[in-house]
Amino acid sequence: MQRSKILLGGLFALTYAGLTQGAFAQSGEIKIGEINSYSLLPAFTEPYRKGWQLAVEEINAAGGINGKKLVVVSKDDGGKPADAQTAANELVSSENVAMLTGTFLSNIGLAVSDFANQKKVFFLAAEPLTDAITWSKGNRYTFRLRPSNYMQAAMLVEAAAKLPAKRWATIAPNYEYGQSAVSVFKKLMSEKRPDIQWVEEQWPPQGKIDAGPVVQAVAAANPEAILNVEFGADLVKLVREGNTRGLFKDRTVVSFLTGEPEYLDPLKDETPEGWIVTGYPWYSIKTPEHDAFLKAYQSKYNDYPRLGSIVGYETIKAAAAILTKANSTDPEKLIAAAEGISLSSPFGEITFRKIDHQSTLGAFVGKTALKDGKGVMVDSIYRKGSDYLPSDAEVEKMRPKD
Template sequence: MKLTKRALLGGAILAGLAAAATVGAAQPSSKTPVKIGEINSYSTMPQFTQPYRQGWQLAVEEVNVAGGLLGRKVEVVARDDAGKPEEALRHAIELTSKEKVDVLAGGFLSNVGLALADYAQKNKRVFIASEPLTDALIWDKGNRYTFRLRPGTYMQAAMLVEEAAKMPAKRWATIAPNYEYGQSAVAAFKELLKAKRPDVEFVGEQWPAQGKLEAGTTLQATTQSKPDAIFNVTFGADLAKLVREGNQRGIFPKVPVVSLLSGEPEYLDVLKDETPKGWIVTGYPWDQIDSPEHASFAANYYRRFGEYPKVGSVVGYATMQAIFAAIKKANSVDNEKLVTALRGLKFSTPFGPAEFRAIDQQSTMGAYVGKLDLRGNKGTMVQWRYADGKAYLPSDAYVKARRPAAAMK
């Protein structure tokens, strides 16, 4: 069959139109938003996750006023995992398959974070773990697609050990929730304190179920071991119960305490005038930080929400800042390109500059270390310092011994 010149020309035009249509379909239009799927324990940990939500809302509003990303608006699709790994997985599936989000972010509890990280690995989806503190997330169960923002249990334990090692205490007891986060924190504290002070011994361990602490029973068992000091990892309602019971029994401040997270406004606001003086803690003295980046963030946050920022606010804001910086660097939302961009990525936070180090995909964002005190019948931090996260990360050799080789690729 002979083809006329006109037929050939027509076919070429049709083929060109089809190709153009295909390219157009493959390239999102400026009307298609960059979508971030955010999963968190909004109903079970509102004292942290409500400020967290407001933090990421502020970041999204700011980037959209500035023109968005890749010429497109940014949209966050948020879901509540109710503190359950199975709920988080259900939402992750829905967000990626139905909502077609470009990136996954969030997680509060460590077991939820590990479930989301496993999903990210199996489905090759970038997951920015904002809050989960277990180090299994980046080491033993680390993977190519999971990056963690907050300093984990090893880093924060190292910050506290620096102070604990100076104490005369030789006999230590621990109180921690009996799940991944608590176990990880106690293991890191023991390892690091013994390395600095070989003379110390751990004489008692209490492992209450998260959210179900029986403060009287726990403290009675702890004091029976006659510790010189206590390492505490409880938080939220459990922390409030522990402090109240310890104050009533005269245990605090008689027995010195080193405590993870207890200087955060989320928890000090609950403790109020019951805040135990002298505890050595990691936290956030928001009203005393005068750096330009923090002053700008705090002012904008107050202007937007009419309240002062919490740690959750900082984490929510910084999580989005990291994602925005990665998308800008990759000039794409392709997940493989984002992984490349995230490794070694430098980004800004209200605490100052940070980066994801390439070897384990852990952020160098730090925390504040100081002592608890009362000011105007409210808990506060005194004698504090900023502990830059990069100074408390383990060596490359340590990471290589724990992180799967496949996660390094």
């Protein structure tokens, strides 16, 4: 009998020790779930991954989240909304993550945002730019880091409206991001310049542009200026074909994202000059915040950052700041902590607005140029996101009530 008690006591002690160790292990770290299109869009997502890995390293070196180690569990969505929702479900149900972060394509960001809203999980969208994610389809569980289509369009329109051009054509990928970007650019541009005519629209499928017919159709419409929303490999094909056929000769082009190194670098000596673009001229930014980031990034990777590097880095830095302020993984407390929070970034201080959960991270606007056989951004100016957002009253009309 005595021996049985000892055995039972020993088993209990071992079980208790195991439970305690498990509890300590769990309480000793905080997990964030991260989802992105790594296999589909490596030009952006590989620098993005390097950015968030650097952030995790810095956060943990500084003591983690209120003394707990930050762990990021990452999944590849393959560029498919359904796979992204599956990944989100696995991260929440199996990995017990405190929040979800990431996504690139706008349709995938919306899919994960919908999942977060249904399951009541905090979601910090990193890259998707569609205005719907914080406005028409916004919800209390979703926040967004990058400046939206509206914000970048407003920055570009500021320069484009000064052009004499009246006849405009648009070229954009035929999915949520491209549709949203063209829609808001046309709206803001027409408000500033009612005399403008929109003479042609081309909507090639994302990732599958047949550049010859697109360039031919735009040229046939004889526009004085072109809005471009293509990026990645599609942009390279469009520029090559446009250069060959003289589409850009004596025409102004206004272009979302083209000044980002991940999209500008592949153009090499084919880079068209004088395009008005948003982007990231890392080589000409001289601020203490960016200098510190650049030094740390180059020291760790022996490479220069891309815009994806900034987005990945600041996404995890923002997530950590929200978790630290909330001192909890409860979604409602995370929301309360995130609404109105201000934090530093390589581009200066940013705030997540309470009204729509949009951050005030800005973007650089400048022009494309060729330097030593490589595309660069010149005459670039940082535009604060807070200066290019609609008023609270306008947002209330667009955003559904929680």
